[in-house]
Amino acid sequence: MTFRRALVPGLLGGLLLAGLLWWAGASTRALGLPGAGQFFGPEGATQLRGWLAPWSYGPPSSAQYGSPVGAPGSGQAYAGLHRTGMQVRYVTLVVFYLCGAAPLVRRLAPGGAKRSASLLLALWGWGLVAGTLAVVVSAPWLVASGGHGGFRLLPRLSGEMAAGRQVLVVAALVASVGALVASAVVRRGGERPSSPGVPVRAARLAATLGTAVVAVSLVVLSYEKVAARIQTGFSGIGPFEELGDLLRQWLLLGGWSAPSSYYPFGTWLLHRLPDLLLLAVVWWGLRLLADRLDRVTVPAFAVGAVSVTVLGLLLSQLCATLLDAAQVGGSFVSYAGRFGEGVPAALVFGLLAGALSAVVARPRIGI
Template identity: 55%
Template structure:
């Protein structure tokens, strides 16, 4: 699919995702009303407010507090408070603008290389859903410095504050990104009509398996090795004394660890294995998606493989988190406490972005090498056969 046909669905999906996040943020203040608290319950209302606040223009308590205690007497204090509120509004403007830009950029690539036609529609929908979650996480990251500065504590433990801000607002992204992906796929399917048969590269099965295995090994490095608690503790304890950039442990965990695990300890072995099934599911999803991805792309390129690997990692992460929600819910018997059980949905997206990019590059290199070897073998086989006959 050409960029001219892909730009309309990408723009429509980006606008819808931005509008849904803005609407969700604008609804956060309604959770303070007595009717909402009475209908949802105090705990559920507080949990929903925690999910929606990162997308709300209403400043949280921290920003209001800095407004009240900001230095100055009389009018000077009011001016400083107004500046903090303006800085908070700027952070939200950057956040919503970045969501739109990041989603459109990734959707253009995905819709062009993975158009939702000829059996590719489910794959395109899942890829765009995952990319919407990534776009939201990137937008939160980009706007985080302005948000931290609006609280008046930008110079105090900056990196831990940055890690805390980056980890917020994921749950609502999972839902809104799915809706935006559905609209993008629908419009892309309409615009693709009349474009003629789309190309599809023939990739040897062995090359695709090798590429998927190499990429899965990269993901396993984070999920199995770095996420092991003794190793993660070493990352957490990294703390060079360099002023503003001291205490990077929390931030390193955000961008390097896809999970956290330890030995069975005092837990029953069966329960421990059941909980580790989420990690196995993540790796299985990544391998299966990347095994099929080269055959679905209209052209196998390094950017397309990298974007596909990021989406595959996010999808595997979401699948493992949903499995753990089911396991925790069945084990605790809390059938209706879905909000509390779903609090971890969307965690680990920054690490999925980092390791997905590395895994995608590794898969592209392995795929190119394997296909090259297969072509050389095919080219030399007739010569060897004729030599034997002679």
């Protein structure tokens, strides 16, 4: 598929994702009505409102946007900052989705059930990344719209960047279906996807090296003592103090500690299953990318590796949620807040893993 044709499904998918999130954000205030509390329960309605609020275009109901203390008459200015931040969020969402979806659609053009399923999953994972990047880019405006933007700037940015990922999981899946349908429409009927012809041993080596890169974050950096060092070892200066929260978001895919008397080995081993599942999904996904891409290129392989890492994260989070629900009890919604965590780190280490895997695979097929 030509790059120009691949832009069409990427643009349509981005617009569909933005529209779904806009609609979800518009439902935020409805969850504050008495009927919502009766239907979802007080706790459920509050949780849903917290998940949808980051995508609400209207400013929050707060005195900050009326007549802020110490700044009379400035409420409209703060509300304007909030509107600008949301405009940046939605525009960059479409742009980021398009930038990642175009190489995926071009190199994974649907041509059978396996390739279509691969493209669907890759677009789903990239939708979460595009939404997270949009939240990251627009976060400074939203932090400033709350007033006192210089007070604990980095922790507030970190908190803003961590919001709104739960609803992205569902919206990105729906948008990926729309982009897949569009890619099947724009693909020429006579076009048959080719295979890059990566040898099996080379594909396995590339997948193993890429998985090792992801394991650096999941196994080494996410260890309790190393993570604590990352949290406290970079203090920063002035408004850039307390850098640890941001570093943890961009470097850690999980968190684990050694067995202890309070954490028996059997329980510890059981809770390592989600981590093993993540690494297994990453290895298998990188292995399939070498076969399913019609040509091994660094951009397509890197974006695909990011999507694979995000999907592995989602599966590991689902596994951890089921384990916690089985052992502790409680509703599924009470544990669902963890979905979408670790996407910034998945972006960083997925890009590194994909670039390394592509470099390893390319010389072995003469590209």
